[in-house]
Amino acid sequence: MMSSLLSSNNITSIDFRNDREKRDFVACGAAAGVASAFGAPIGGVLFSLEEGASYWSTELTLRCFFCASVTITTLYGLKNLDNAWGQANMEKLFSFGEFNSLS
């Protein structure tokens, strides 16, 4: 799953019109990668905000957010193919499991 992070970072061969679009695309890719690898869409957006991008705009936040939400939707869809998209099985996403209070 970590490979999705790397691959999405490396798709730079598609034609972009200028450097800015390329930069934004990489930022969105990083957000989507973290979102899919850890099942953490908001964390992904914040990751590219904190680590990735030098020039951040509100528009880019929205783009990253959209990208991460599409990613997480796809992830839910693919991981829950076997139960005909019924109730999602949270165990199938990356998670640290449930911390239960020990008495």
Added chain:
Amino acid sequence: MSAIVVVFLCSLHNNISNIYCIRGDASNFAIWENINFMVIGCIGGLIGAVFNAANENLTLWRMKRVNFSKKRRVVEVVLVSILVSTVSFVMPLLWNRCTDKPTDMQDWSNQEINLVDALVQFQCEDGQYNEVASLVFTDADTAIKQLFHFREVGIDDTSTFSSAALFLFFIPYISLATIVYGIAVPSGLFVPSLLSGAAFGRLCGHLLHKLDHTSGTFADSGTYALMGAAAVLGGMARMTISLTVILLEATGDMQYVLPLMLTLMCARFTGNVFNEGLYDIHIKLKGIPFLEPEVPSIAEKYEIVASQVMSSDVKCLRPIERAGVVYDLLRSCSHGTFPIVDSDSTGTLYGTATRDMLCTLLQRKAYGSPNILNAEDEAGLSLGPKRVSPLVQWDTLERVYPRYPTVDDVDMRSADRNCLLDLRPYANTAPYTINETASIQRSYRLFRTLGLRTLCVVNHTNQVVGIITRKDLLPDALSDSLLRGRNAHSENNNIGEFT
């Protein structure tokens, strides 16, 4: 700082409203344990700093010895893979102790039972498992879950993974992660550091439990494992906000917000005392001129102006230029932007031309006949209203982005060298400029906020006196130019004394 104060105030408030309790709906940890978590954060920051320093030196060595040939890189990958496989096989052999799987699992949850099934038997009998092998030979995320969730049973609270096993796993694993990060395979940093951090945190939990057997004073080792994972990853990457949210989303448990925040903050502060985050280190090692958000401290300390850091050896073009001159200029240097100056008025800035554009123009042979100008124009190649070369549309220029032709693609015949290239339609006639007396802070902010690559330095009559690139603004270049300026100054003084 204010965030920490707020966090502490919040925790104080909690402390008053519900005095610490570990039962029922209350959290898995007591509020005073945040201090323990912060200490773990500090140690994690230290571990991360050591990791970063080791990896930096290793990468420097790698750049010198390995990276220049593809063959060596492949050999390195093969050698490292053999090393990793050997170590991960030898570690369980060294452990050489079998532990009985927990049998009394009446009140265990499904998750825990599944995790018990994931334990690795290795060379043990049925119903037993090898502790180190269980950590090495399972998926990383399963191993992380094991470290987070196994409850302590038995007399000394540490039966599932003993402290020694965790130690034997943690030290080689993090050393291997140091070696592996940077070889020629796409490898991650997150999961290995989470796993080794979880082992480290659980180890801390065990040691604390050794202090107090009555169970209940300290949170369970799983919570400490989570904090350890956060601390080590935070110590390496120096992320705070995003890591808090990522770990929180992966855990799905809001009660860990406060300890995660505190742990990551401590890891960052401790690590930043020694060196930078791993990502920043690698940006620097790659030689990418990345400008940090804040102005380098050397620029704040000394008064530097733009004319001190600029390179004054500017390669300029005239608005109408011989094709051969342009070609030779492109051949002779690798600059990305060239200022265009008026030839008749001693170097007043007319505009700028980018390298990509000039190459495209030359490749398309967009130059006019050499004889189009009159004799009086010829002397200074002065500006007339008439266009002297065919026009290439903007669309055509930009269609090939980002694979512009290079100067090698240009086929320059000697017959064309005298032809005239009219740069006036293509020049950026409103480039960003800065006065030579402007402070370095100002030009730094211009670069940083506008995302510039080059900046023309002009004097008060708008004549080009120099050019600043991103590389001139890196801290090392700044101190270099400061030193150069001082030397020049002292030399001048000496000359003055002697004459």
